[in-house]
Amino acid sequence: VNELDVQDYFGLNIKTKQYVGWTSFNPPIELKNGRQLEQIIINPKVEYSDFIKMLEIAYDIELPELVEPARLDSIKDLRIILAHIYIRMVDELIKKHLRRNYITRVENLESKIKGKLLLGRYIRENLSKGRPQVALCQFYELTPDNLLNQIVKAGLIRAKILISQSFEYTGFRNLSKDAVKLIGFLANVSDRKITPIDFAKIHYHTHNRHYKHSIELAKILLFKNCFAHYVGNIRVSGLFIDMNDLFEKFVAGLLYSRFGKYLEYQRTFNFSIDNKDGKGKLIPDITIDLEGENIVIDAKYKELFETEVSREEEINTESTYGDIEVKIRHSDIYQMVAYLDNIESDKGVIVYPFSGENISKSTIVKGFGNKRIKLIGIGLSNIEKLKEEKDKFAKECFHINKNSIS
Template sequence: MKYPQIIELTEYKLRQFPADKINYDIGTKLWQEYDEKDKKIKVEFPTPKTKNKWQFTSLGYVGYIPITSEFHIILKPKVPLHNLFGMLEYAYNIKSFCFLDGLVNCDSLQEFYNYLVNILAQKILDRGRKGFYRAYLPKTENLTYIRGRLNMQQVMQKPWDVKLKCDYQEHTANISDNQILAWTLFIIGRSGFCSEKVAPIVAKAFHLLQGLVNLQPFKSRDCVNRKYHRLNQDYQTLHALCRFFLDNIGASHQQGNYSMLPFLIDMAKLYEKFVAEWLKIHLPSNLRLQYQERVDIIDDKIYCQIDLVIYEVKTHKVVYILDTKYKLNSRPSTDDIHQVVAYATYKKCHQAILIYPHKLTNHINQLVGESQVRLRSLTFALDSDLEKAGQSFLAELIKYNEPR
């Protein structure tokens, strides 16, 4: 068996390779798909400027990209691996699941990925042994016998027709609860990131569902705000795991003809989700958080979405406007400042916060203009214990009371 060539890149760290180590066609494909189009990896071709070397820089993504069957790229996080796992646990609401204890033994992103894949596949197999959840769905069909309610209007209009139009309820497993599981296993199987041990388990679970449901695409948003009850309560765990995979496997390629799909975590989006979910759990009881709040500027045609809005529970008053910035800047950019201050002004809020994963050389804490908005840059650090970093961030956040 011929193993693919694998190179490793770390977030925002430039890495060079001799010109003869990377096939020119592969380098061109990487540039076309992940630099020119998607801006996930900065690609510099061998030239006198680069001392005749390839130069690659990961632009804030973590994961695995199979460029071809012979050439793969692993994108490593700049944050400690156990903190990346901790961020994912919060962001996808899987922190409370007892099966996550085994994550402490994961030494790489691939081990983490396969650990979660194995859990999902095994839980689907367990549910299959007990019987997949079924529901009654309305169905209309022309039958040679009466089933359910007979459509008398059709019988009177076409008395010669031997087939009778019947409306009835079908008890079926071909419902979205199970279709989400099948689609997730399908794209996991195409990712090419499963280990030799886990891949057969995924195939077995997918085969079990394949005979019961129609395969159709789903997005990660289809896994949230679903209704659970006594008969399908265990699906909540399954759908939480599905959401993670649907969010990060081949998001832009699911409808294409790719034989393998990339597994990519957008660290900026993950940081935003992580901070939001951490705050939801740890905010004082007199405050509540609204994530990705939509604000219509002109009806519903022109609108914006604010990352994080914190309200006072009793008065429903906006206390803080927050915007996460997963950047390496030494100080907030002018555009970032203008944006968060504009949001605060629009919401009549006097506290505008920019949140960074590292301490800025030039942090900000000042009143801005006539609006009297206090603009601050705060840190929710990712290079140390996440819980301690979160508590430190929260203490700084609520340090200043809103000016009267």
């Protein structure tokens, strides 16, 4: 089934360069050629083993070895992997801080007053009944028992169940214990049934934005998909992983082991907007502040040697790799220049994937004043080898002025 068929029949515009996963149709769709369509599977361009290693590096986890290689069309395997990632994410969330809200409580307190004494009710309900020592008070209490944490806890319980059903995989028993420990940290959060309507009630802002990925993953674990809706009488559901997001986290994970606390992922920078109220925001993927250098790194999940870029969109650098000319979209360069201008840095790196095993491909883009923008292609055909060479990759990113292919 090609993309045109999918868009024709279902109004779905699935860009297979950006997502991997699956979607299913119940009942199956009758196609024009008489065949039935039950499921669409979008496989990663890399080997499954390399895809799993990308997940490990992106989320700083070590997945237990599966009895058989995981496949994206094996929903059981994929959900177990996501359960592992979820437990890791919740662990980091709890370490960072749990969102707490003030709630109003009305309570009879023995021999003390807290907050506001409800005098009229105190006289009617306590004093008139011979209980002058019991004060009826209204007060505010800061508690973690809110919708966000209730969803997080429900997701943890579901992750634990998934893992406990998968002990045929080596290494999952310890993971189940980790889930139990985290559930214990949420003892003051109510256990309740979570419905899809609960997710619609959530509005993200500055103080709860760090919950976003955990909540999205909890939804997948609880409802077996990341989306489900009806087109006519056909239920369309599925689970997709955004490869743009995964590649950004993967690049950050490769660099974190070298730069540690000097690396920030998706740091927000504000800038003023003339003739408008408020400020705009720039959020580069990665910033590194080390040894007086402030370097901006942007990860782009698209081929460095993109063959489908139009002449109006591409920039041709003077450097080539053999007979291959480096091509890059104008928008990628202009975005990096905007980052560098705002952050007052003169060094930027744009990282792209390519279908090789090495990370030695890089070149410099010049012509923007004193700014130096380095393009680095990292091979995704052998992630294990890339892990072994991550120090080399870190040096490529940090030493901007060195052109390895000049």
